[in-house]
Amino acid sequence: MLKVRNLVVAAGSPSAELDIVSDVSFEIKRGEVLGLVGESGSGKSITSLAVMGLLPHPHIWVRSGAIELDGADITEEPPHLRVERGHGGVSMIFQEPMTSLNPVLRIGEQIEEAVRVHDGSTGETARIRARELLEMVRIPDARLQLNAYPHELSGGMRQRVMIAIALACRPQVLIADEPTTALDVTVQMQVLSLIRELCDAFDMGVLFITHDLGVVSELADRVAVMYGGKLAETGPVADLFRNPLHPYTGGLMGCVPDPGAGHRRFRTIPGQAPKPGEVPQGCKFAPRCDHVQPVCRSGAIPAVAAGPAHAAYCHHPLSRELT
């Protein structure tokens, strides 16, 4: 089980540092998909890189907080050290399947490389495992595709190869950072159902990062909404959609076009997401919030709960059905 506790990620230099993710906590259980939702710049990708141990040092680093996997502290531990120390694995697939594979190496070599590290196997054994992985992610003619170069495959196929590489690392947790954003709509659904299926089959936790609430409602068990580097709201997917607490969550849902409602104009949240360094005091969302009060503009924001697992950080939650 993955636990992220009070994670603070800073950027810049130690003399002029800036928190770009602050006080983020969440958990992912085996076989569970956590959807991490937010706009560009909300800190969701940085959070996922921190969990991977791949923050670009020395420019961005974990200032405080802890990341634990099955009881082991893996904070700021890059993947090769996790392998060395026998800590559990976190794998990641990225937004751009076009640029995420090495253009000069064959697909087979790129998968086998991961197999050799995580299984300790070599030669023919590694090759057979690579073929099995390609079959697992439903790539037709797996044996032939092992010899293909990335540029010979379509975007959807490349994302499947990325998933095969991720699985080769035998991860306890798979991070998927907007894995379908760059794909055709029809291919998107195939990749999403593949991820869900593999999550169940391997009893993996999945951290699914997206800005698409539709995808979250299809795929996720629980949702965490991020805004301005902080968590705004977390909860089981059904509760959160039925009963959003944070005005930002409510606003995001209002932005999803409803084909039945016959709106002429899309609804939007006025203003822009804050840039790092221009994050306001108090509630980060206050400048764009319809429900803003003077108390929102300074100090700590209290947590409000609407159930055992459903919470938001807000002075004036949308719903009063609190328990």
Place this chain on the structure above:
Amino acid sequence: MLAYVLKRTGAAIATLVAASIVIFIFIHLIPGDPIYVMLGDEATPEQVEALRIRLGYDQPIYVQYFYWAGNVLRGDLGTSIFFQEPVTLIIRDGAETSLLLATVTMVWIVALGVPVGVLAAIRQGTWIDQGLSGIAMLLASIPTFWVGLYLILIFAANLGWLPSSGYPSIFEEGGLSNLRYLLLPSLTLAAPNAALILRLTRASMLDVAKEDYVRTARSKGIRPYRVVLRHILRNALLAVVSAFGFTFAALISEAVVTETVFALPGIGRMVVQSILRRDYPVIQGVILVIVCLYLVINLLVDISYRYLDPRVDLE
């Protein structure tokens, strides 16, 4: 593949023809006359006229060109006016020195430029990187002859470890140990070029390190040195290899200076002396050979690209 080589060879021949015309015309535009160089100031007008007719220099320039080009096609580059020897023999004599010098220099450039560039890149921003990049900048900026003279001063004159000039053939007395004569010249010639390759390797490595697939490689848990060698360097070399063609062109012009400083019997020095003597056939012959070499090297670079980058389709 074969079709590509044939196509490129055809283009190379067209380039050669164009180059030969340009060489021919420009050499005849140089003020001065080989006849006077040969006969000296004392010659009578009758003697000058007789020699001019014997060498064919009384003919219009296009007639001279076709006469020369016809002989070149038969493998005859003409006869040196100064040495009274076939130009092919003169080139053959200088070729050993120059080709060995170029080869040893290329080895230095690759052996120094690439690994040191990698080191500077993986230590980006540290004093190691700044020191190496500073030295590279210095080497790329100071003139070749200055480096050569200082190397002679230190290693030949003061320490006496290495010979300062000349080069006896490796087929003569001394055999392969004669290569020590090329050590200082090749280092002199390599210095500015290795510095450029170093800077290019470093910049290219840093570019590739930002690519998404490098992040993918790291996420697999493979060791950092493998990420550097197999993923970053492998891709960074694509840019470096294409620079080798240009480096070779730079070598040719810089070899002229180096061969002069170290008094090496190479074709670079030969061409400079021949220009001073207005020895038209030697100049034309040597430059033609250099153009040929340049075309071949670039063809080889392009073909090697196909093996380094599967996305390149030569057809």
